[in-house]
Amino acid sequence: MPEATPSDSTTESQNGVQIDLISGSRMEGLRSMEKIRLILDGVRDGNIVILEEGLSPDEESKLIEVTMTEISPDDFTGIEIESYPHEEAADQSFLDRLMGRESTKKLTVIGPANQIETLHKDDQLISALVSRK
Amino acid sequence: MGLLTNLKDSVSRVTDRLFASDDPKRIGIYGPPNAGKTTLANRIARDWTGDAIGPESHVPHETRRARRKEGVDIERNGRSVTIDIVDTPGVATKVDYKEFLDHDIEKDDAIRRSREATEGVAEAMHWLREDVDGVIYVLDSTTDPFTQVNTMLIGIIESRDLPVLIFANKIDLDEADIKRVADAFPQHETVPLSALEGDNMDEVYDKIAEYFG
Numbered sequence: 001m002p003e004a005t006p007s008d009s010t011t012e013s014q015n016g017v018q019i020d021l022i023s024g025s026r027m028e029g030l031r032s033m034e035k036i037r038l039i040l041d042g043v044r045d046g047n048i049v050i051l052e053e054g055l056s057p058d059e060e061s062k063l064i065e066v067t068m069t070e071i072s073p074d075d076f077t078g079i080e081i082e083s084y085p086h087e088e089a090a091d092q093s094f095l096d097r098l099m100g101r102e103s104t105k106k107l108t109v110i111g112p113a114n115q116i117e118t119l120h121k122d123d124q125l126i127s128a129l130v131s132r133k
Numbered sequence: 134m135g136l137l138t139n140l141k142d143s144v145s146r147v148t149d150r151l152f153a154s155d156d157p158k159r160i161g162i163y164g165p166p167n168a169g170k171t172t173l174a175n176r177i178a179r180d181w182t183g184d185a186i187g188p189e190s191h192v193p194h195e196t197r198r199a200r201r202k203e204g205v206d207i208e209r210n211g212r213s214v215t216i217d218i219v220d221t222p223g224v225a226t227k228v229d230y231k232e233f234l235d236h237d238i239e240k241d242d243a244i245r246r247s248r249e250a251t252e253g254v255a256e257a258m259h260w261l262r263e264d265v266d267g268v269i270y271v272l273d274s275t276t277d278p279f280t281q282v283n284t285m286l287i288g289i290i291e292s293r294d295l296p297v298l299i300f301a302n303k304i305d306l307d308e309a310d311i312k313r314v315a316d317a318f319p320q321h322e323t324v325p326l327s328a329l330e331g332d333n334m335d336e337v338y339d340k341i342a343e344y345f346g
Contacts, residue, residue, distance in 0.1 A: 056292070057285070057288045057289040057291070057292035057293075058262070058289070058292060060285045060288065060289060061258050061261065061262055061285075061289045062258075064224065064226055064254065064255075064258050064285070065254075065255045065258040065259065067226060067227075068228070068251040068252070068254045068255040068258075069251070069255055071227075071228055071247070071251045073230050073244045073247065073248075077227050077228065077229040078225070078226050078227025078228055078229070079226050079227060080226065080227065081226055081281055081285075082281050083281065083284075113226070113227035113229070114229075118281075121279065121281075122279075
């Protein structure tokens with residue numbers, strides 16, 4: 001059976017806001033650009049994408065870069081992204097860092113810039129207002 | 134794979150620094166739009182070369198291309214350090230041409246500016262990943278530093294092991310809050326300054342020489 005994609009479940013999205021919660025295990029098997037494509041495709045459809053485990057700094061950098069190339073007047077103005085600050089994980093061993101297993105686990109919310117507005121953010125709470133297109 | 138890649142990167146980084154220690158370091162000036170990056174770049178360039186780098190403006194995204202000033206010799210404490218300054222466009226995750234309309238810019242010009250701004254941000258990110266040896270991160274000390282763009286960029290800089298100085302700019306303004314900037318990124322040294330007024334530039338140059346020399 002083919003794996004479901006977030007957009008498969010889009011039926012009545014014009015009546016509300018679709019939220020895709022993407023698990024860490026779903027993202028784990030993807031290459032960087034596949035992750036970015038998955039996120040941006042969802043966001044460009046007007047969905048709010050929530051990543052259980054976030055992106056690495058390098059992937060965040062590429063996400064900004066690719067987002068910029070896709071901005072177009074009166075169509076897509078970019079993304080709003082919020083996550084908790086990256087902390088040096090206390091449970092991350094020297095061996096993990098040496099092996100490239102850098103912890104990036106941080107809940108991350110991404111949405112279309114014209115539909116999501118951050119109301120409050122601190123290191124323990126992110127409060128956002130989401131509107132329809 | 135991770136072990137080999139990391140070891141290769143580390144060895145490459147160390148050898149690069151050893152063999153290129155006398156080469157000018159490319160120092161990228163990064164930060165959000167309107168933090169005063171170009172004002173700072175111009176201040177440094179004028180103080181040490183007599184030339185400016187680019188036009189300054191209150192309109193966001195005035196700098197839409199990375200601009201470089203090569204061979205800036207900064208003399209501190211009897212020795213000289215040479216840096217190449219790269220003034221980068223302010224980094225953002227969104228650019229809406231309608232924001233330019235608020236600055237009395239016509240629609241066609243606003244659309245052109247927004248298009249150039251997006252290209253500039255992408256270029257700035259590319260420079261950060263590939264082409265700078267150190268970073269001066271400029272923040273407007275009258276605004277909240279605890280934003281996602283700042284958090285992400287500092288994370289990206291740290292992940293690349295680049296030396297970074299945080300500059301809390303615009304301390305000449307009453308609303309400036311240097312402690313708020315320092316508290317947002319306690320893992321890095323914060324230097325207060327006013328690039329516009331030239332306040333505290335001695336410490337700025339001392340730190341540049343110390344971190345990037």
